[in-house]
Amino acid sequence: MKLSRKCEYAFLALIDIAQHSDELVKISKISERQNIPKKFLEQILLMLKGSGYLTSRRGANGGYKLATDSEEITVAEIIRLFDGALAPVGSASENFYEETPIEEHEELLSIFKEIRDYVAEKLENTTIADLIEN
Amino acid sequence: MKLSRKCEYAFLALIDIAQHSDELVKISKISERQNIPKKFLEQILLMLKGSGYLTSRRGANGGYKLATDSEEITVAEIIRLFDGALAPVGSASENFYEETPIEEHEELLSIFKEIRDYVAEKLENTTIADLIEN
DNA sequence: ATGTTCTCTATCAATTTAGTAGTCTTTAGA
């Protein structure tokens, strides 16, 4: 797993929106506060909305808010949405499995599966709510 | 960290060479046994040699062998050589640090640092010798 | 000499990444 910019921005945006849960948050506000290119951010929010994490309202006074409680959005889900597999190699992935050369080599493969297990367990048990400082 | 083909092939080649430590192993033999495109494999072996993991002899009866004991080559080193950082994000990397957007966000960053620590510890303590079945 | 084998550099097509651009649709409020 290697985090793309898009995914990093997605986290910053989700955290920003979660921290302003009493209002509809505008793209331009998130863009300013988190230093994310606005047009790029649009696409990211659209993806998050498309996957059910956000709802929005258009027009004057429009903006975004969380569709669900911030405790129900895990870090793992967001990474899988933007960057795919958590495992270091396709053949060790459960959700994004694909054949790769080392597959036949059990010893090597099992190391990467252990890493996958650790990472998945950790990220599936961390939510956006956990990321908000109080 | 996401393993490239090149890196996967490098592991298979190192293991193959380690398993034939009594002889000079030819590129073409590794290519056949491990199903690695020959010209691609050449580059990989050259990198491994350049970094001091292999020595070679040219000409008839030439080939490659390990420059050091297989117990002294760690999985971590090889991944760092071919794919760079073990950490999931540049700002959490010790060896390949770079600035990234989430950097300011301590809570998020610390999660990725924990992953980096686990992965580094594990891969630094696994050597090519550990990968050879007996 | 000759064939074998490693060495080195260049090139390349496809994919991914990190955006930018422009148009359309919806909404609130004057």
Next chain:
DNA sequence: TCTAAAGACTACTAAATTGATAGAGAACAT
């Protein structure tokens, strides 16, 4: 009802990375 504000949607693009391939050269054994 007009208008400005804001999200929705689609297309495009430049640069980097990936996964190779190509070909000429140098060293070595026989």
